[in-house]
Amino acid sequence: MVIEKGTMLKLNYIGKRKSDSYVFDTTLEDVAKKEGIYDEKVIYKPCLVVIGKHWLPVGLEEQLIGLKEGDKKTIEVEAKQAFGLHDRSKIRLIQRREFQKLDIKPKAGMEVEITGQKGRIMKVDSSRVKVDFNHPLAGEDVIYEVEIVKIITDVKEQFVALLERRLPGIDFSGTKIEIEGKILVVELPPHSRFLEYIQFTKNAVTRDISEFVKNKIEKVKFIEFYEIDK
Helix, strand or coil, X not given: CECCCCCEEEEEEEEEECCCCCEEEECCHHHHHHCCCCCCCCCCCCEXXXXXXXXXXXXXXXXXXXXXXXXXXXXXXXXXXXCCCCCHHHEXXXXXXXXXXXXXXXXCCCEEEECCEEEEEEEECCCEEEEECCCCCCCCCEEEEEEEEEEECCHHHHHHHHHHHXXXXXXXXXXXXXXXXXXXXXXXXXXXXXXXXXXXXXXXXXXXXXXXXXXXXXXXXXXXXXXXXX
């Protein structure tokens, strides 16, 4: 099976700036440690992708089309189809008091989240702060080394993959799924029942999976069992 629009797959990648080969992102823990970008908060594992959803840069997704499971490829993506061109209109001057309200002491080079956006501080003066809200890689051509780990076609596997994307770090491998006619019957692992966002996740994943089971599945039924102490 070859990858086409709408295909769900998992892949590993190493993302580099073309200008200096700096590794800015990867799904591989050993590479992250070697390149000095390891983050203990990040879960290093193959990335879930649905072609056309743009969960990865559009220029990368488009060049995955036609590949097969197990394929490896080096892909170059121009800035416009990677993280966008650098836009001067996204450089703004913000009153210093806005940072004080958030108990932030602004310094040049600091990454901040303010006015609902993430940016990097370029300059600080007595009353105003210049912030660049462009993506850190805006204007950069990039290179991805990719490996197609798996193409996911089984509905049950797709459902579990979508669950784990919605709640990263939670193990849903113990999820029991059966197909009864046009009903997908799902029993989540006991440890997931009391997660803070589990009800929202159920609803969201039901919407997600609907794109892959059109005319095959009409409903998703979640069931729960509780043991009675004897």
